Amino acid sequence: MNILDENVHAEARTRLRSWRIRVHQIGHDAGRKAIQDDEIIPLLLGFRRPTFFTRDRGFYQRALCHARYSVVVMEVHPEEVATFVRRLLRHPAFDTEATRLGAVIRLSHTGLTVWRLHEESEQRVDWPA
Numbered sequence: 639m640n641i642l643d644e645n646v647h648a649e650a651r652t653r654l655r656s657w658r659i660r661v662h663q664i665g666h667d668a669g670r671k672a673i674q675d676d677e678i679i680p681l682l683l684g685f686r687r688p689t690f691f692t693r694d695r696g697f698y699q700r701a702l703c704h705a706r707y708s709v710v711v712m713e714v715h716p717e718e719v720a721t722f723v724r725r726l727l728r729h730p731a732f733d734t735e736a737t738r739l740g741a742v743i744r745l746s747h748t749g750l751t752v753w754r755l756h757e758e759s760e761q762r763v764d765w766p767a
Contacts, residue, residue, distance in 0.1 A: 639685050641668055642691035644721050653720040659727065682707040687735045691723055698744045703755040708738035713746040731763055
């Protein structure tokens with residue numbers, strides 16, 4: 639299950655759905671509007687294997703690694719969110735729920751950095767050529 643943060647524009651949700659990528663958005667069809675950051679993790683635990691996409695850099699923390707969800711922090715312009723969500727979901731290292739679970743991922747134009755559950759250091763992952 640892919641869940642978009644409330645801070646993601648509705649146009650990104652619409653575009654992803656037009657590409658047949660299933661997404662839910664906090665405040666629209668998951669959770670409630672104006673949910674606080676500290677309420678998001680308990681919300682994620684109520685879903686089956688969610689991947690949470692946000693532009694909030696505060697979610698890029700090793701402490702948020704959990705076996706039952708993944709977090710993706712997108713450091714891209716709001717207009718690029720849909721494209722980068724699709725890019726991540728097609729990346730060979732993250733193209734299934736199983737490969738994303740337990741990870742906190744930061745993505746940008748230059749690549750990805752990843753904290754994984756039970757690992758002591760960040761990993762750097764490049765975008766495919």
